[in-house]
Amino acid sequence: MVELRLHNSLTRRKEIFRPIDPEHVRMYVCGPTVYDLAHIGNARPVVVFDVMARLLRLLYPRVTYVRNVTDVDDKINNRARASGESIASVTARTLADYHADIAALGNLAPDVEPRATAHIAEMVMIIERLIASGHAYAAEGHVMFSVPSFAEYGNFSGRSPDELLAGARVDVAPYKRDAGDFVLWKPSSEDLPGWDSPWGRGRPGWHIECSAMSWRHLGESFDIHGGGTDLIFPHHENEIAQSVCAFPGSRFANYWVHNGMLVINGEKMSKSLGNFFTIREVLDKVPAEAARLLLIKSHYRGLLDFSDAALVEARKELDRFYRALERTKPGAAPIPASVLDALCDDLNTPLALSAMHALADAAMAGDAAAASGLRAAGAVLGLLQADPLAWFQGEGDDAAAIEAAIAERIAARKSRDFARADAIRKALTDQGILLEDNATGTTWRRA
RNA sequence: GGUCCGGUGGCAGAGUGGUGAUGCAGCGGACUGCAAAUCCGCGAAUGUGGGUUCGAUUCCCGCCCGGACCUCCA
Numbered sequence: 001m002v003e004l005r006l007h008n009s010l011t012r013r014k015e016i017f018r019p020i021d022p023e024h025v026r027m028y029v030c031g032p033t034v035y036d037l038a039h040i041g042n043a044r045p046v047v048v049f050d051v052m053a054r055l056l057r058l059l060y061p062r063v064t065y066v067r068n069v070t071d072v073d074d075k076i077n078n079r080a081r082a083s084g085e086s087i088a089s090v091t092a093r094t095l096a097d098y099h100a101d102i103a104a105l106g107n108l109a110p111d112v113e114p115r116a117t118a119h120i121a122e123m124v125m126i127i128e129r130l131i132a133s134g135h136a137y138a139a140e141g142h143v144m145f146s147v148p149s150f151a152e153y154g155n156f157s158g159r160s161p162d163e164l165l166a167g168a169r170v171d172v173a174p175y176k177r178d179a180g181d182f183v184l185w186k187p188s189s190e191d192l193p194g195w196d197s198p199w200g201r202g203r204p205g206w207h208i209e210c211s212a213m214s215w216r217h218l219g220e221s222f223d224i225h226g227g228g229t230d231l232i233f234p235h236h237e238n239e240i241a242q243s244v245c246a247f248p249g250s251r252f253a254n255y256w257v258h259n260g261m262l263v264i265n266g267e268k269m270s271k272s273l274g275n276f277f278t279i280r281e282v283l284d285k286v287p288a289e290a291a292r293l294l295l296i297k298s299h300y301r302g303l304l305d306f307s308d309a310a311l312v313e314a315r316k317e318l319d320r321f322y323r324a325l326e327r328t329k330p331g332a333a334p335i336p337a338s339v340l341d342a343l344c345d346d347l348n349t350p351l352a353l354s355a356m357h358a359l360a361d362a363a364m365a366g367d368a369a370a371a372s373g374l375r376a377a378g379a380v381l382g383l384l385q386a387d388p389l390a391w392f393q394g395e396g397d398d399a400a401a402i403e404a405a406i407a408e409r410i411a412a413r414k415s416r417d418f419a420r421a422d423a424i425r426k427a428l429t430d431q432g433i434l435l436e437d438n439a440t441g442t443t444w445r446r447a
Numbered sequence: 448g449g450u451c452c453g454g455u456g457g458c459a460g461a462g463u464g465g466u467g468a469u470g471c472a473g474c475g476g477a478c479u480g481c482a483a484a485u486c487c488g489c490g491a492a493u494g495u496g497g498g499u500u501c502g503a504u505u506c507c508c509g510c511c512c513g514g515a516c517c518u519c520c521a
Contacts, residue, residue, distance in 0.1 A: 038521095073519095158451065159450065159516090230521060234516095260452085271520070297459075305459085310459065313471045350470095413480080422482090
């Protein structure tokens with residue numbers, strides 16, 4: 001079997017992937033906090049790990065892909081308070097929108113999509129274990145993780161506790177024993193979501209949910225943990241601290257895979273900066289598949305510059321792929337080695353795409369095996385599964401009118417009335433309809 | 448300031464210690480009534496200064512530039 005190699009943030013190098021159980025690969029990816037529409041930056045990890053999951057399923061007999069939903073969070077509370085909408089309504093509506101948006105981008109559902117609010121008991125259990133082993137302490141209704149109790153704290157993100165203190169930009173709460181300590185549990189007033197706990201009515205801190213949900217669904221140690229690079233600190237550093245301390249001897253995640261940020265005009269796209277496009281804004285401009293292709297046209301660890309020009313280019317690239325599949329009909333086939341090799345080298349999607357262009361060239365020339373391989377390759381990337389005709393002609397109820405105009409133009413051409421023929425084409429072009437004359441007749445597509 | 452990542456043709460974007468993929472755009476040609484699509488061909492790049500080496504875009508060091516993180520973030 002082909003060896004899969006992944007860049008592991010733990011070691012900062014590419015390593016051969018060796019699952020704990022080769023019969024069952026387990027992957028956890030940090031999912032959305034459901035307080036607002038997802039932006040295209042949020043879509044990058046979803047697409048990257050969707051491709052990862054598809055690849056793993058190709059390589060291993062069983063894969064469990066867990067992607068959580070954070071449905072208890074102060075951003076949600078603030079959003080609900082600001083709009084007057086109930087918290088339950090905000091989270092339910094936002095989650096439904098999220099599902100619709102990422103499905104439109106061609107992502108398969110994860111195997112498990114746990115919600116934080118359904119795992120409070122697991123969180124409480126982990127917190128109790130941390131307190132019992134001296135890694136956490138209760139103070140003023142809060143429970144804090146004691147950073148000095150974990151000697152390896154900071155190793156993962158490459159930080160020393162001193163550096164963290166030097167850079168701290170928050171006020172140190174009085175109930176903290178150490179400035180680096182972080183919240184596991186905090187008290188909730190009556191107007192905020194809360195659960196009864198040994199420390200009073202309260203709600204979880206941000207990081208504990210991932211430790212709880214990954215443990216519940218994947219066990220104390222699992223294979224891959226994914227997320228954006230901006231989560232390395234503090235989120236993932238804290239997850240490791242919590243999980244390793246709560247389950248001594250466990251390794252938590254063996255391979256940490258982080259996607260790079262998406263930038264717009266050189267600056268990170270983020271909600272706090274306000275320079276973001278929602279997924280649906282993007283989908284209003286181009287076919288979803290073009291947006292998906294753009295997201296995997298660059299390697300997942302690098303910065304990705306997202307622009308309208310790049311979207312247009314991605315669409316043109318898909319035009320060529322679909323043109324090849326239109327010329328030569330694909331059948332069932334395994335993924336070509338050139339594409340698989342590229343993907344197995346740390347998910348090198350750009351290299352895989354270049355191999356697919358070679359297949360498209362061959363398919364264009366009539367090579368049926370190449371066409372089949374191209375489509376099979378597309379399946380692993382979540383691309384090229386549409387009918388080529390649907391790709392070129394898309395949605396619309398004007399097909400009959402277009403066909404009628406084409407018939408009229410054919411008649412004009414037959415009588416060598418080229419002025420009339422060109423006028424008809426011009427009229428269609430102005431509607432965004434491009435005509436193509438070829439040996440078998442005239443076809444059309446949308447610009 | 449600290450830590451980390453990166454700088455490749457007009458743009459996007461891979462790989463590589465030994466004459467630099469791929470895509471988009473551009474240019475020339477074929478085909479076409481004209482186009483489109485397709486095909487053939489062309490031009491065009493490794494931030495900067497050192498070091499190691501027979502040879503560096505690749506490895507090492509300095510510098511410049513950009514970005515991320517430094518307790519909201521994907």
